[in-house]
Amino acid sequence: MSTASRDRILAAAKANKPEELPLPAVPDFGGEATMERFTTVLTGIGGTVVRMAALEELGETLQRLFPDARNTAAALFRGTVPVNAQTPTGILAEIDLAVLQGEIGVAENGAVWLPEANMLHRALPTITQHLALVLDHRRLVATMHQAYAQLPDTGGYGKFVAGPSKTADIEQSLVIGAHGARSLVVLVY
Amino acid sequence: MNHALRADKFLLDADRTTWHDETLWFVREKRDRAVYAVPEFQDLRELASGIKNHTLSRLDMYLREFEAAAQANGVHVHWAADAAEHNAIILDIIRKEGATRIVKSKSMLTEECHLNPYLIKHGIEVVDTDLGERIIQFRDEPPSHIVLPAIHLKKEDVGDTFHTHLGTDKGESDPQRLTEAARQHLRGKFIAGQVAISGVNFAIAETGAVVVCTNEGNADLGVNLAAVHIACMGIEKIIPRLSDLGVFTRLLARSATGQPVTTYTSHFTKPAAGKQMHIVIVDNGRTQQLGRPDFRASLKCIRCGACMNTCPVYRRSGGHSYDFTVPGPIGAILSPNIDMKKHSSLPFASTLCGSCTDVCPVKIDIHTQLYKWRQVLGEANEIPASKKWGMKFMGRVLASTRVYGLGGQFARKALRLLPHGLTHAPSMNAWAVARELPEAPKQSFREWYAQQPAPAAQPAQPQIPA
Numbered sequence: 001m002s003t004a005s006r007d008r009i010l011a012a013a014k015a016n017k018p019e020e021l022p023l024p025a026v027p028d029f030g031g032e033a034t035m036e037r038f039t040t041v042l043t044g045i046g047g048t049v050v051r052m053a054a055l056e057e058l059g060e061t062l063q064r065l066f067p068d069a070r071n072t073a074a075a076l077f078r079g080t081v082p083v084n085a086q087t088p089t090g091i092l093a094e095i096d097l098a099v100l101q102g103e104i105g106v107a108e109n110g111a112v113w114l115p116e117a118n119m120l121h122r123a124l125p126t127i128t129q130h131l132a133l134v135l136d137h138r139r140l141v142a143t144m145h146q147a148y149a150q151l152p153d154t155g156g157y158g159k160f161v162a163g164p165s166k167t168a169d170i171e172q173s174l175v176i177g178a179h180g181a182r183s184l185v186v187l188v189y
Numbered sequence: 190m191n192h193a194l195r196a197d198k199f200l201l202d203a204d205r206t207t208w209h210d211e212t213l214w215f216v217r218e219k220r221d222r223a224v225y226a227v228p229e230f231q232d233l234r235e236l237a238s239g240i241k242n243h244t245l246s247r248l249d250m251y252l253r254e255f256e257a258a259a260q261a262n263g264v265h266v267h268w269a270a271d272a273a274e275h276n277a278i279i280l281d282i283i284r285k286e287g288a289t290r291i292v293k294s295k296s297m298l299t300e301e302c303h304l305n306p307y308l309i310k311h312g313i314e315v316v317d318t319d320l321g322e323r324i325i326q327f328r329d330e331p332p333s334h335i336v337l338p339a340i341h342l343k344k345e346d347v348g349d350t351f352h353t354h355l356g357t358d359k360g361e362s363d364p365q366r367l368t369e370a371a372r373q374h375l376r377g378k379f380i381a382g383q384v385a386i387s388g389v390n391f392a393i394a395e396t397g398a399v400v401v402c403t404n405e406g407n408a409d410l411g412v413n414l415a416a417v418h419i420a421c422m423g424i425e426k427i428i429p430r431l432s433d434l435g436v437f438t439r440l441l442a443r444s445a446t447g448q449p450v451t452t453y454t455s456h457f458t459k460p461a462a463g464k465q466m467h468i469v470i471v472d473n474g475r476t477q478q479l480g481r482p483d484f485r486a487s488l489k490c491i492r493c494g495a496c497m498n499t500c501p502v503y504r505r506s507g508g509h510s511y512d513f514t515v516p517g518p519i520g521a522i523l524s525p526n527i528d529m530k531k532h533s534s535l536p537f538a539s540t541l542c543g544s545c546t547d548v549c550p551v552k553i554d555i556h557t558q559l560y561k562w563r564q565v566l567g568e569a570n571e572i573p574a575s576k577k578w579g580m581k582f583m584g585r586v587l588a589s590t591r592v593y594g595l596g597g598q599f600a601r602k603a604l605r606l607l608p609h610g611l612t613h614a615p616s617m618n619a620w621a622v623a624r625e626l627p628e629a630p631k632q633s634f635r636e637w638y639a640q641q642p643a644p645a646a647q648p649a650q651p652q653i654p655a
Contacts, residue, residue, distance in 0.1 A: 006268035009424065009472045014249040016480030021246045023429060024239040026436055029229045041449055085462060089380050089414055108227075108439075109449035122461055123413035126406040126453075127379075144450070145435035154398055154431065156262075156459035157413075160438075162450045165406040169321030169337065171344045172212055173364035178320060179375060180406025180453070 031142030033107050035188065038140060042110030045163040046176050048185040055189045062099065065185060066130065069097035075120055076101060076134060083120040092121060095128045102133035105140045106147050111162035112186060113147060116155045125161065131181035137188050191534035196506035210504040217498040219447025236436045238552035241489035244427055245479060251394040251427045258397025262459045265467045272302035275471050279304060279419055280311055282467055286417050288383035291315040294408035295322060296388030297335055297492060298421045298471060301514040316378045318407040320371050327354045333508030335515055336445050336494035341507050385411035389422035391437060394429050398458035399468060402441060402451040409455050417465045420457065424475050425488040437491060440550035445493040478526045483561045487522045489551040496545035496555055502538050511535060518545035522558040533571040536562035597633050604629035
């Protein structure tokens with residue numbers, strides 16, 4: 001590590017920068033924070049939205065949606081595989097289904113904020129074959145502006161997840177299930 | 190070799206050129222649909238431009254703020270003046286870890302610094318984990334687009350490549366099955382990876398976090414399984430506040446591919462317990478560009494690729510014809526700053542139609558800068574003699590009414606009298622290679638106008654009493 005380069009870069013940035021310009025304030029543009037919009041957008045990008053009347057329906061809903069899931073890791077109930085930050089990669093790689101609590105849903109783009117505290121292990125949301133995020137319908141916002149306004153901070157790690165892992169790197173043909181979860185279902189209560 | 194000659198090679202396969210052109214235009218159309226669905230999109234572009242302009246005007250201060258915040262998060266921050274220092278820093282981190290197996294997600298900066306060949310030369314296995322990048326890594330080719338690195342290839346090409354390297358069935362060209370083969374292959378690499386290298390889409394000064402946007406999830410998978418994360422960023426990736434991401438995340442994917450947002454927008458702030466996180470901050474010519482008032486706005490770029498998808502020249506010449514890490518219109522204004530001689534033909538690879546400027550989510554005046562680079566290159570004598578003297582000659586002709594009139598008379602006669610094979614000879618008239626000239630008229634508009642009777646005087650208008 002070279003402090004000489006650090007000092008040179010900072011000095012050059014200072015010497016070469018233009019006259020100071022103001023930082024614009026970003027308004028809240030309003031928008032539609034509805035479950036209809038969220039559902040339409042998320043469905044359009046390959047995700048699924050399932051409405052539950054109450055959180056108590058979670059178990060039977062998952063049973064119905066994922067009858068074949070053997071290795072399940074879950075934060076909201078006892079999964080078949082206990083996972084924490086120390087779980088070895090070999091065990092994580094065998095997980096079929098992860099069920100985690102999402103914090104904020106964004107109607108304009110179908111994204112759900114997933115903080116590290118809700119992940120069990122940082123790699124779990126991408127290494128699992130299928131991902132189910134549970135979301136309180138009252139935590140829906142219209143836009144990314146409103147989502148960031150609700151985040152106190154981003155913790156050590158956290159991410160917006162919008163749909164399943166996908167790619168179009170071969171001839172622009174959309175393929176769902178690149179490296180991360182092959183499917184994403186958002187369970188709204 | 191210049192851009193035009195490299196483009197000629199691309200154009201040899203007419204069907205493929207047409208496919209390339211139409212496919213990228215399709216992406217541009219998807220972008221339009223996504224953009225028109227957001228009523229405040231133009232306001233967002235203005236805000237993004239304003240935030241980036243402000244950040245550049247306080248860049249040294251924001252870099253210091255970012256460094257302090259990242260260090261407080263337990264992140265190691267490194268500074269690299271150029272590509273060589275960037276590569277040496279990364280090799281040093283890898284060696285200290287005793288690692289030999291590296292997984293890397295998309296980073297145009299590491300392409301710019303030629304990190305892969307450097308690491309491989311030093312006995313380190315580095316695997317590109319983005320599907321498109323893995324395809325071209327197998328083929329030992331550079332990316333031809335910053336968002337769609339393998340857009341120059343057809344599925345049959347990918348099938349052949351995977352047959353050779355991954356043992357898929359010969360002739361298999363189904364994108365679904367090829368992607369599944371890559372998924373299985375790369376899962377093994379992710380699980381074995383010791384050090385993960387990623388790029389950075391945004392670096393937030395107030396929190397010290399780096400944000401990485403992917404659709405495949407390869408950055409998250411690589412980083413969260415490896416013991417060490419190295420994030421590489423140019424100094425221009427800084428944004429002041431977390432809330433600024435509201436603006437940029439709404440623009441990036443819509444501009445790039447027409448998606449409402451990338452699948453994963455991941456905020457890496459602190460290393461996981463027992464693990465390491467490093468950030469390498471790179472200059473490599475950026476502070477020099479900051480000091481060029483006409484060209485500093487190019488540092489606002491968020492690498493969405495919209496200017497490429499819309500560019501009529503890029504779509505019909507392919508990314509490799511630019512022979513620079515970042516192709517297309519934005520590459521043509523970044524590259525002369527790095528090496529004016531080598532990239533002197535790129536600012537001319539444009540019709541100056543301005544479509545790039547129209548779609549740029551951070552409002553970079555790309556076509557104006559292309560025009561300005563042409564002036565700089567002309568002053569520096571970095572344009573071919575034929576172009577230079579041709580321009581000087583035409584400048585004289587167009588500056589004089591008399592010479593222009595005489596030239597027109599001569600050209601109209603010559604076009605009527607000389608044989609087609611001569612007036613359209615490709616060696617003398619490149620313009621006519623794929624075009625036909627119109628039939629030369631007998632006289633010009635000015636000659637015709639001069640022959641017309643003088644217009645009748647206007648009748649006097651009645652005076653309106655004051």
